[in-house]
Amino acid sequence: MNKRVLWVIGLFGALVLLLAAGLGLNPREVPSPLVGKPAPNFELPLLQEPDKTFSAKQELGKVWLLNVWASWCVACREEHETLVAYSKSGGAPLYGLNYKDQRAEGMRWLARYGNPYRASFYDADGRVGIDYGVYGVPETYVIDKRGVIRYKRIGPVTPELLEKTLVPLVRELERE
Amino acid sequence: MAAEAPPAADDPALEKRVLDLAAELRCLVCQNQTLADSNADLALDLRRQIREQLKAGKSEKQVVEFLVDRYGDFVLYNPPLKASTLLLWFGPFLLLALGAWLLARRIRRQAAAPAPALSEAERVRAEKLLGGQ
Numbered sequence: 001m002n003k004r005v006l007w008v009i010g011l012f013g014a015l016v017l018l019l020a021a022g023l024g025l026n027p028r029e030v031p032s033p034l035v036g037k038p039a040p041n042f043e044l045p046l047l048q049e050p051d052k053t054f055s056a057k058q059e060l061g062k063v064w065l066l067n068v069w070a071s072w073c074v075a076c077r078e079e080h081e082t083l084v085a086y087s088k089s090g091g092a093p094l095y096g097l098n099y100k101d102q103r104a105e106g107m108r109w110l111a112r113y114g115n116p117y118r119a120s121f122y123d124a125d126g127r128v129g130i131d132y133g134v135y136g137v138p139e140t141y142v143i144d145k146r147g148v149i150r151y152k153r154i155g156p157v158t159p160e161l162l163e164k165t166l167v168p169l170v171r172e173l174e175r176e
Numbered sequence: 177m178a179a180e181a182p183p184a185a186d187d188p189a190l191e192k193r194v195l196d197l198a199a200e201l202r203c204l205v206c207q208n209q210t211l212a213d214s215n216a217d218l219a220l221d222l223r224r225q226i227r228e229q230l231k232a233g234k235s236e237k238q239v240v241e242f243l244v245d246r247y248g249d250f251v252l253y254n255p256p257l258k259a260s261t262l263l264l265w266f267g268p269f270l271l272l273a274l275g276a277w278l279l280a281r282r283i284r285r286q287a288a289a290p291a292p293a294l295s296e297a298e299r300v301r302a303e304k305l306l307g308g309q
Contacts, residue, residue, distance in 0.1 A: 030247065033248040130225060133246040135247065
């Protein structure tokens with residue numbers, strides 16, 4: 001009888017541990033297969049100067065961050081303050097992919113909430129987003145000097161993520 | 177945001193291929209739906225991608241590869257059979273087998289245990305209850 005009770009308690013304990021581990025995970029998160037692969041090249045018109053373009057290749061040799069945002073995205077507002085603060089702190093250049101937005105709305109949003117981006121470019125139909133495996137907004141990529149995606153954040157950038165993960169990563173990549 | 181109107185079925189054969197393939201892929205926004213069922217923006221965009229690629233002559237396999245390259249295995253509605261998914265696929269059967277084995281063991285043990293002897297009073301009572309006399 002005692003042995004059986006121990007077995008049951010042990011099994012129950014193991015299940016509780018599994019449950020605790022599972023509850024800490026985000027079931028909606030889809031890890032990107034692009035981490036470790038070259039960032040897909042693209043050329044898009046700038047949001048604020050549509051006759052000029054941005055191409056991913058032009059950042060080769062530099063560490064940079066690509067943040068996917070939209071004026072209709074509520075969660076983007078959560079991270080915006082953090083991004084604005086980061087852009088003022090002199091870190092790696094931050095570029096914005098304005099995803100499936102209206103140009104005028106995008107510009108209005110930046111004027112209203114601040115513009116942390118060295119430049120934003122306009123992905124009207126989301127095709128560049130598909131190439132980058134974007135499925136939710138906001139998402140943020142860290143790209144190294146060789147143009148390889150080294151990290152992808154799904155969801156808003158929190159001050160903690162910035163401090164504990166992104167800033168150290170950028171620093172490390174800049175040393176490469 | 178209003179959804180764009182679906183394209184006119186100018187090529188029903190192509191549309192069927194698109195929807196058949198979309199039914200095997202997952203919508204990453206509404207993750208319990210297939211790309212065929214979901215009306216999320218991304219689902220519309222990806223169905224458009226599928227349509228364009230099939231129209232351009234790509235095979236179903238190539239389109240799937242295109243999506244898996246960008247979104248990973250999760251975009252497949254049925255998880256692929258790989259080393260990392262063996263437990264996912266066969267786990268329930270293993271648990272069933274384990275349960276059946278434990279049950280069988282228990283039954284055998286009970287069958288092997290001798291029935292306890294009845295006292296005279298219990299024997300009489302049992303016979304009465306069983307309808308004998």
